[in-house]
Amino acid sequence: MTTASGLPAIRESVQWAVLDAPGGSPALIALAEAAVEHYALNYRKHPPAVLLEEVRGTRNLLSTATAAADRETEHALRRQVGWLSALLGNLAYHLDDRAGARTHLTLAGALGESTQEKALTAWASGALAMVATARRDWEHARKHAEYGLQHAPEGLRRAQLLGWALLPTLAATSRVAEADDAVAESDEIMRTADELPGRFGYDRAEHRLHVAEAYLTLERFDRAAGVARESIAAAPAETPGWVAATLVLALAEAREAPDQAATRALGVLDLVPPPRLRATARERLTRLGRLLDASAANSAAELAERLRTLPPPVRADGTAA
Missing domain, CATH: 1.20.58 (Methane Monooxygenase Hydroxylase; Chain G, domain 1)
Incomplete structure (x- = not known):
């Protein structure tokens, strides 16, 4: 599924379903559920700024149908609007828009409660904690x-x-x-x-990542490194989860093996294009750069220069980089 053609096609299918049944229908409910599933399952395949626009467009289409729907249909569509709002919150967070993330996630949690969707309420609360x-x-x-x-x-x-x-x-x-x-x-x-x-x-890869980060915060660096390696082994290569675990490992290594830590981070920058680097990855890279600031290793100097020239995920005019 390509970003350029396949991703807009999902929104366009929802648009046709709304045109066919402006007040909603069982088919539109099923299509909305399928769209949420598609966005959630393919989240890591698309640049966050691009995916955000598509999810937003789909949510707006469902909002239009919800306003004219009967009570049962409205309830089902509002549930999917809640899940789409949760996605928007996560995407805003990955684009370093924390106020926007709070806005979307608060709405997602409220819709989870009003539609009795406990999994949505729980997930939105977890994201707000994040x-x-x-x-x-x-x-x-x-x-x-x-x-x-x-x-x-x-x-x-x-x-x-x-x-x-x-x-x-x-x-x-x-x-x-x-x-x-x-x-x-x-x-x-x-x-x-x-x-x-x-x-x-x-999954286990994400779980081990969070445990590794907790050990890093608690300054249990050996444990953090070991658990980060478990996360890397369980995550598909070059995905955001793999990037996160690799950078946590580099942070755990930075004090005792600065050259190795810098080289590891440079490897991430070589493999992952800047638009696909989430704000969380950029924050970890910034932390690593600060830790390596006093290092005499050539790799640390190269990393500092690469970070200095790293383009932002979103340009000053608000468009995707």
Whole structure:
């Protein structure tokens, strides 16, 4: 599925369905569910700025149909608008628009509650915890994570909220015993849980990434490196998850092996085009650059220059780079 032709075709199919049934129909509900599934499963294949425009367009089409739908159809369409809003929030976050991310994710959570979609409420709360963690707002991060855990179905969803949402704030606030408990419980769930693909799913590669980052925050660098290697081994090469785990490994190595850490980061920059580097990857690269600032290694100097000239994901005029 190419970005240039295949991705707009999804939105265009939704547009035709709305034209065919302006007040909604069972076919439009099914098509909306399929569109959400497509965007979620193919999330990492498209540049975030491009995907955001397509998801936004699809959400607007469904919003038009929702306004004219009967009660049952409206309920079903609002649920899919909620999932699309969750995608928009995640995309905004990956484009470093944290205020936009909070806006979309708050709407997603509200629609999850009003449509009784517990998985959506839980996921949106976890994503809000992620956004709060990024701005070092530990109090709200923990509240969002705990709220998500209250709504998360048992099994994989609980492991996801523990590892993705709660663990980062526990590590950041040095709640070591609680962080270890969260790792132990989520690890136990992941041993037997069936993985779910896509943006709303969770798998062992992502789980090990969050555990590695928590160990990095707690300055358990050897553990962080070992778990990051597990995440790299489980993630498809050159995907955003692979990039994240590779950069976490580099951060864990930076103090003892600066040349190796810089070389690892340069390898990422050689393989991944700038438009596909998420804001989270750029933030990890910036942290690594600061750690290596005093290093005499040639690779560290090369990395500093590459980071200095790295184009932004979105130009000053708001268009994708």
